[in-house]
Structures are given as structure tokens and as C-alpha cells.
Amino acid sequence: MKPIQVSHDIIPLAQFKTRASEVLRSLRGSDRPVIVTVNGKPAGVLMAPEEFDRMQERQRFLGAVEEGLADVRAGRAVTDDRMGQELRRRFGKRS
Numbered sequence: 001m002k003p004i005q006v007s008h009d010i011i012p013l014a015q016f017k018t019r020a021s022e023v024l025r026s027l028r029g030s031d032r033p034v035i036v037t038v039n040g041k042p043a044g045v046l047m048a049p050e051e052f053d054r055m056q057e058r059q060r061f062l063g064a065v066e067e068g069l070a071d072v073r074a075g076r077a078v079t080d081d082r083m084g085q086e087l088r089r090r091f092g093k094r095s
Contacts, residue, residue, distance in 0.1 A: 001051055002032045010035045013043065027051075 004010070009032050016023055016036050023034055027048040034046045047055075071077050078086075 001047070001055070002030065004032060004035065009033065010037060010042075012036070012040075013038050 009030075011019075011023065011034060013036055016034075023046070027034065027046060028050070031048070031051065033051070035042050036044045036046065068077075
């Protein structure tokens with residue numbers, strides 16, 4: 001996602017209402033979110049569906065990495081060597 005450009009990407013609700021189709025079409029081409037304000041305060045963020053999907057995927061990936069790191073810190077992980085030994089013990093040597 002590209003950085004927000006304050007002069008282009010923050011619009012009041014009234015302006016969004018009158019230009020909704022245009023604003024929504026522009027989301028795909030800009031790769032930047034649009035912030036809609038009410039009484040000068042942020043009220044919502046609009047982004048292209050593809051960007052939302054990418055953001056969700058990144059979040060899931062980071063969550064999985066954090067979970068793995070927590071497992072290592074808690075001692076619930078084994079080294080590659082130990083895993084190799086266990087696999088050979090259970091299934092024999094590879095041909």
C-alpha cells in the first residue's frame with residue numbers, strides 16, 4: 001500500500017457522497033486508501049478489495065511467525081538435526 005497523500009486521500013463525508021463512484025473507481029488505480037471524515041475527524045477508511053486481501057494475508061503470515069517464535073521461546077520446538085533423527089527412527093533412511 002502506498003503512503004497516504006493528505007491533499008488527495010482525505011475527504012469529508014459530504015464530498016464522498018457526491019463523488020462515491022469516482023472515489024471507489026480510483027481506489028484500484030492508486031493503491032492508496034481513502035480516509036473519510038465526519039466533522040473533520042476520521043470516520044472510515046476505504047481501500048481496494050485486492051489491497052484488503054493482501055493486508056489480511058500479511059497479517060495471517062505475521063501471526064504465524066509470532067506463534068512460531070512463541071513456540072521457540074516456550075521450548076516447543078526442535079532443531080533440524082533432532083527432527084531428522086526422529087524421522088529416520090520412525091521411517092528409516094531415505095533411499
